[in-house]
Amino acid sequence: MLLAAVVLALYALVAVVVLTAPYTDPFNVIARLAALWGFLALAIAAILTPFLREIMKVFGRSFLSVHHTFAAVGLLLPTLHPVTFFIGAMNPAIFIPVFSSWSGFWAGAGRPALYLLYIAFAGVVLRKYIPKYWRWVHGLMYVVLLFAIVHGNLIGTDFEDPIIWALFNTLFALVVAAFLLKRWRMMRKKTNTLRAAEPGFSRLPR
Secondary structure, three states: HHHHHHHHHHHHHHHHHOOOOOOHHHHHHHHHHHHHHHHHHHHHHHHHOHHHHHHHHHHOOHHHHHHHHHHHHHHHHHHHHHHHHHHHHHHHHHOOOOOOOOHHHHHHHHHHHHHHHHHHHHHHHHHOOOOOOOHHHOOOHHHHHHHHHHHHHHHHHHEEEEHHHHHHHHHHEEEHHHHHHHHHHHHHHHHHHHHHHHOOOOOOOO
């Protein structure tokens, strides 16, 4: 239950930082909290991917059940982020990616990240129809997190807080580490499978 407690503590910490900041506009507060909580959910979902067996032991549920729970939250809240800003400002440009300049694109990288998030989610929904490609499509989730963390570091108001800055950049570093660990395990498994298929291969007794 330690992991579950840590996750809840992270959500509570983010809420405390956002809600105690000196902002009176409720739309601004909701939008910021939705963005941070959404990133947190997506990052946790990505970090957990190499630990299928451990997840079952900690949460008492299958990996997919836990993963999909975080992913669902990570789909809903990032959507709420620009929608809330739109309601407050009534400016549809909030949804349009910026391609006029390199710096403008990355400052507003949260906009294309939202569309890539939907595409990555669609890859899972349509996996029966694209069995060879759905993992590649779903892998866009890592691009989403990259775009989101750059966006947050460049113009995110809450990233001026050292706690938020350290927490979310650490989370992204853990996402990268989990991605590399997962790929390393897959390569090792593939190598062992190929070796086992070689003529004359015999497994030594342990």
